[in-house]
Amino acid sequence: MAMAEPEGAPKESFRPSMLIYDTRYRAITIQVLVLAGVLALIGWLVNNTLHNLEILGKPLGFGFLFEPASYDINQRLIEYNSRDTHLRAAFVGLLNTLLVAAAGCALATIIGLFVGVLRLSKNWLVGRLMTVYVEGFRNVPVLLWILLTMAILIDTAPRPAAFRKGEASMLFDAIAITNRGIYIPEPVFSRSLGNIHLFGSSSLRFDVSLDLVAILVALIAGIIASILVRRWADRVQEETGDRPTTWHIRTALVVVPPVLVLWALGFHLVYPELKGFNFKGGIHLRNSFIALWLALSLYTAAFIAEIVRAGIQSVPKGQTEAALALGLSGGQTMRLVILPQALRVIIPPLISQYLNLTKNSSLAIAVGYMDITGTLGGITLNQTGRELESIMLLMLVYLAISLSISSVMNWYNKRVKLKER
Amino acid sequence: MREWGRSGRPVAGTNVMQLRSATCFLTIRRACKLDPCRAPLHAAPPEGDPSTNHHPTGAVPIPAQSERKEVNMKKTIILGAIAAAGLSATVASAGTLDDVKARGYLQCGVTTGLVGFAAPDANGEWHGFDADFCRAVAAAIFGDPNKVKFTPTTGKTRFTALASGEVDMLARNTTWTFTRDVDLKFTFAGVNYYDGQGFMVRKDLGVSSAKELNGATVCIQTGTTTELNLADYFRSNGMEYEPVPIETNAEARQQFLAGACDVYTTDRSGLAATRATFENPDDYVILPETISKEPLGPLSRHGDEQWSDLIRWTLNALISAEELGITSANIDELRKGTNNPEINRILGTEGNLGAMLGLDKDWAYNAIKAVGNYGELFDKYLKPIGLDRGLNAQWKNGGLIYSPPFR
Numbered sequence: 001m002a003m004a005e006p007e008g009a010p011k012e013s014f015r016p017s018m019l020i021y022d023t024r025y026r027a028i029t030i031q032v033l034v035l036a037g038v039l040a041l042i043g044w045l046v047n048n049t050l051h052n053l054e055i056l057g058k059p060l061g062f063g064f065l066f067e068p069a070s071y072d073i074n075q076r077l078i079e080y081n082s083r084d085t086h087l088r089a090a091f092v093g094l095l096n097t098l099l100v101a102a103a104g105c106a107l108a109t110i111i112g113l114f115v116g117v118l119r120l121s122k123n124w125l126v127g128r129l130m131t132v133y134v135e136g137f138r139n140v141p142v143l144l145w146i147l148l149t150m151a152i153l154i155d156t157a158p159r160p161a162a163f164r165k166g167e168a169s170m171l172f173d174a175i176a177i178t179n180r181g182i183y184i185p186e187p188v189f190s191r192s193l194g195n196i197h198l199f200g201s202s203s204l205r206f207d208v209s210l211d212l213v214a215i216l217v218a219l220i221a222g223i224i225a226s227i228l229v230r231r232w233a234d235r236v237q238e239e240t241g242d243r244p245t246t247w248h249i250r251t252a253l254v255v256v257p258p259v260l261v262l263w264a265l266g267f268h269l270v271y272p273e274l275k276g277f278n279f280k281g282g283i284h285l286r287n288s289f290i291a292l293w294l295a296l297s298l299y300t301a302a303f304i305a306e307i308v309r310a311g312i313q314s315v316p317k318g319q320t321e322a323a324l325a326l327g328l329s330g331g332q333t334m335r336l337v338i339l340p341q342a343l344r345v346i347i348p349p350l351i352s353q354y355l356n357l358t359k360n361s362s363l364a365i366a367v368g369y370m371d372i373t374g375t376l377g378g379i380t381l382n383q384t385g386r387e388l389e390s391i392m393l394l395m396l397v398y399l400a401i402s403l404s405i406s407s408v409m410n411w412y413n414k415r416v417k418l419k420e421r
Numbered sequence: 422m423r424e425w426g427r428s429g430r431p432v433a434g435t436n437v438m439q440l441r442s443a444t445c446f447l448t449i450r451r452a453c454k455l456d457p458c459r460a461p462l463h464a465a466p467p468e469g470d471p472s473t474n475h476h477p478t479g480a481v482p483i484p485a486q487s488e489r490k491e492v493n494m495k496k497t498i499i500l501g502a503i504a505a506a507g508l509s510a511t512v513a514s515a516g517t518l519d520d521v522k523a524r525g526y527l528q529c530g531v532t533t534g535l536v537g538f539a540a541p542d543a544n545g546e547w548h549g550f551d552a553d554f555c556r557a558v559a560a561a562i563f564g565d566p567n568k569v570k571f572t573p574t575t576g577k578t579r580f581t582a583l584a585s586g587e588v589d590m591l592a593r594n595t596t597w598t599f600t601r602d603v604d605l606k607f608t609f610a611g612v613n614y615y616d617g618q619g620f621m622v623r624k625d626l627g628v629s630s631a632k633e634l635n636g637a638t639v640c641i642q643t644g645t646t647t648e649l650n651l652a653d654y655f656r657s658n659g660m661e662y663e664p665v666p667i668e669t670n671a672e673a674r675q676q677f678l679a680g681a682c683d684v685y686t687t688d689r690s691g692l693a694a695t696r697a698t699f700e701n702p703d704d705y706v707i708l709p710e711t712i713s714k715e716p717l718g719p720l721s722r723h724g725d726e727q728w729s730d731l732i733r734w735t736l737n738a739l740i741s742a743e744e745l746g747i748t749s750a751n752i753d754e755l756r757k758g759t760n761n762p763e764i765n766r767i768l769g770t771e772g773n774l775g776a777m778l779g780l781d782k783d784w785a786y787n788a789i790k791a792v793g794n795y796g797e798l799f800d801k802y803l804k805p806i807g808l809d810r811g812l813n814a815q816w817k818n819g820g821l822i823y824s825p826p827f828r
Contacts, residue, residue: 056584056606057606057723058606070649070652070653071648071649071652071664072651072652072655072662072664073664074663074664074665074666081656082652082653082656083656154675154676154679154681155679159680161626161680179679179680179681180638180663180665180681180682275636276635276636276637277626277634277636277637277638277683278636278637278638278663280636287681288665365643365666365668366668368643368665368666368667368668370666374643374666378577378643378644378666379643379644379648379666381577382576382577382580382643382644383600383644383648383649384604385580385584385600385601385604385605387581387584
């Protein structure tokens, strides 16, 4: 209504009172005042906290991070011992968090996709079973699922001692399922290229296996070559109308180079063996990791299944009918017509589920999985008494992880969203 | 637009007022967080009094004005009350004893459940060596051992609970260490149990010494000194192990019984207490090695000497009572008067030690009467779980339990 000023009216010069009485400025005035108020409140809180810490004789400081941690961590992806610093222990925990989050997101997506699609199945039994799964998992707190999974693993699997007595035996002589975790064969290279040591001897040092790098390079080179072959086939098809058969060349291009590299490095497996109290050799997937990973995945998958179902149902039925009329098979219809359109609806809520899973992984301490909440926010906090600093760092870490996941997924969302031309 | 503007004025006015009252609230509370907090707070309203009711010049004040001032004053009182309410929940306020008396009960942090030391029975009543020490302190303050509220804390939450003021004291088999005393700012009242870390294993493992534990999986409560001792012990003996971190004793028990770990390690008293609750205690054995010194004792926050004195001397009263032969059974007899001046001083029939602590003269009588002396407590709770006096015998019997004199 303020805009309805008649044209040609004399132009008013600015007066301070207009900050309140003129709708053009009033909104800004209020916002500035509220902002100032909020900033003052935050400032007061910070100031008050610092002041009280001073009185307690515990001034804010992060020096404790560079003291020896003095505790051991069972699952460590990088080398660590009790003489390393608290910062190093936090780093070990961070990698454990990232490991369970990444593995969880991957498994949850796979299960969620299948369950979401199967829930729409015309088969009555399959559809109902999936409904039971979804409703069962998403309506019970995830902590209970984690504890239940752990209890099942501990109470049902045999003890290592049972293997010695012959009461239990290894699967294919390669995999040992015990109540302390699952031991699987470990890939080892007899002509290993060694490691690159990054960051010298600082707390954040870590090693990169050159063997792994070589395998990845071979794999990526193969995939790129395979894509080139596909493009060549596309061109031939456009020119002549005949598509050359390429699947065997493309498969070979992807598979052969990594296999050659593996052979050159002297790849072989080391099998777990019962020595002393426990199995030695092989990779030890601890119960704590498995319980947390499975429970988080199954729980989040129930939500993802619903998101997938909603996405698929958001694609009009006419699309399916048109695809079928064109002669596409059921699988092709799903893969080429429905899913690409459904993804646009699926991706944004999927991001939230990934973030949820990552944050829920902080329940790890319930089963003794040493994630960053268990190391930095647990033992370090407790042994040093630096609650505020530890918790602030912890929040910062989770914030950084979550924002990274969001930005990657947003980038992917931009790629699959409807291109408006 | 103009009309809105007119009505806008009062709106803006209230905003300013709210803002001002808010800052007022903040400043008061801020002032209270400082040490000499209470005085200015309670002094503020009376200061306002003379200016409103008795005008300095004797002239009759304009009614409207005085009304407004009264409103202002009321607001100050309300704000003061809010601030005081906020204050009672703040950290590290001196005068814990006053707070406890005003509250009417003692808040005592105990374990989440360790038979013999502190564990709830079927009715939710806490029993044990530590739980009864809390009762003794409550009895010393209120004359009633039941005026205590138990707060179960884990190894991880106990210090935060104490530092934040959620509990007034911890009686929770906590090891007295340099960093806890100096860096974490707690005051240990003394040692009520001399302990050391040990290992428990299944008998059928055939292990007879901790030195044979190379490669074992070890269940351990996180956030304890045992966690650090364990790391040091295995490191210095060049052995490997797999730690399984666990939050509470109950979880540790479950994992150990299921065989998810070969060894359970904690203070020997804790091992004995846990073992006592097993269905077949004889299938498990506590290894002979003691790998650390774990003097356990009650503790309170740094900086309130009156309060830590009270806890310290309640503990000393229980210890001295055993040494002097005061028991919960004969205490009423002894209170009628004895020839031993120290007994008389403890029981308040001579001198005024209680008043020096800010308590009644019956304080120690009430504490001992309620729970018994140190030896009675030990026999009642720790003997049944298989612990003998050992280091915890009276100094006269070759132990370390020793109280400074009541004088």
